Amino acid sequence: MANAFAKGRPIEPLVVTAEERAYLERQVRRHRVSRSLSERCRIILRCAGGLQNKVVATELGIHEHTVGKWRRRFLADRIDGLLDEARPGRPRSIDDDQVAAVIERTLRTTPADATHWSIRSMAAETGFSHTTIRRMWNAFGLQPHRSQTFKLSSDPLFVDKVRDIVGLYLSPPTRAIVLSVDEKSQIQALDREQPVLPMMPGIPERRTHSYVRHGTTSLFAALDIASGFVIGKCYKRHRATEFLDFLKQIDRAAPDGLDVHIVMDNYATHKTAKVRAWLARRPHYHVHFTPTSASWINQVERWFAELTRKQLQRGVHRSTGQLEADILTFIDRHNESPKPYRSTKSADEILASVKRFCQKTEQTLCGEL
Template identity: 85%
Template sequence: MANATGRPTAPLVLSEAEREYLERQVRKHRVARSLSERCRIILRCGEGVPSKVVADELGVHEHTVGKWRRRFLKDRLDGLLDEVRPGRPRTIDDDQIAAVIERTLRSTPSDATHWSIRSMAGATGFSHTTIRRIWNAFGLQPHRTETFKLSSDPLFVDKVRDIVGLYLSPPNRALVLSVDEKSQIQALDREQPVVPMMPGVPERRTHSYVRHGTTTLFAALDVASGFVIGKCYKRHRATEFLDFLKQIDASVPSDLDVHIVMDNYATHKISVRSIT
């Protein structure tokens, strides 16, 4: 009985420039997933891998591999791009979009600290949905700010390496704990007991509460296991921190060496000097 053979597959040969472009797109972090997937398909096909094997490797349908293979053979790299879809023509040109971006980056409104979508829409005459699309396309978020701090310590890099190395590769028979505290935690309680949930009725509690002062939580985190040693104190002093260190010592097996990572807070320094 003769073996059935399908339609012969046209060979796909990549030039050096095409291969470099495809590999560059695959390595990029900020590239559309669809384009990255298409580039992976063509790279594997260019290595002579059958379409069915490529589909299994990348988790796509074999017809998908065949589609992009045919489009690449016809139009080369341009065939991997999405075709222009029919719809309403653009009403904003590139210069107008560039002006919105420039205004967002280089100026602030006279009555606020940053632009909002509606204030930018009012200043430019575009709709707020248009401004939203422009900002989303270029990753602009004027309402968000982040802080940073550059250390002036000349040994900062060495210290970071020591601490990271301690976390990633601790010594044998050792326990590495990250220690810190959270102060000024308000101890609140409801004026009346919470009414438990019942069929058809959610849990209910009073909106008003009673203050019982503040408390400070001292905690030590075992990064490797996620286990936490914690204790609350009424005050936040070196005495309380020293007592917490003693609690850690009592909670840890005696055959383990304890390494503590903490910041340079004055309370910590005084407590460490008291121990030593």
């Protein structure tokens, strides 16, 4: 008898169908599903595995009574039993047609005095409160104040070039170095018209919006994708002459006996007769041109973004010499402990992403026509 009582009250076995299991697992994987529903689905999946309520509660860090509640609800009403029941409260004052009208107006029209709707302008137009408009927009993920730019490459060899360059990143050839090369032109030496006020407790750094220009410089850089090491040199101009001089600097720095693969864009200075002749005399150099309008595939652009964010964006320079000195110092500091940028997406994944974007863009344009 003692052993019989130790086993506790018998529980009704919980069995889920293949369709129900697929639904439960899908809700657990989804990122935008409510946390409560995801937790309930996890409870049912554990219980369907034959686990007792106490074991499931310990695994999920919840109370045993909670597990029992959702087990009973599922056995009684199946999937519908996991959904929240209707709660008493004030009835809705805005019906679905009114919400649809606001969303349609947000998507299809613009105000007479602006390029996009704001919460308050839409509220004034529709007669709803601005908090109601905010809830509607949040529910449908609408943010009219935001805008993004894009440009699709029209290069007929786009697919081949992406596969070639991504292949270099993910699987570099043996006995070779791969360099991502580009120039950051027209970097301005800017000085503020008034002194910069330093940051203080509760007060951010402050500077005038107006500035004084002290000339420009152009930076040529080559990023070794295997190590993250950067070769850089500043020039007053960015012509083919300067680019050829930079190639010679790369040649002096490159280890002997290795092939050199250079990834660069289609800028005119990269394709002049002198540059092509110089490369032709060096058969161990191999050039890989990026697709047009696809600078995102050139890894050195990521390093340029770091340079801009960490050094140039808030820098104060009273001469191009001072600017160039700070850039070269930044390069030296970077090369003290360089880190490569890791490419995680294959060419097929990148092309699939571009394809999805093209299809979504085409659907949007067709919907407007």
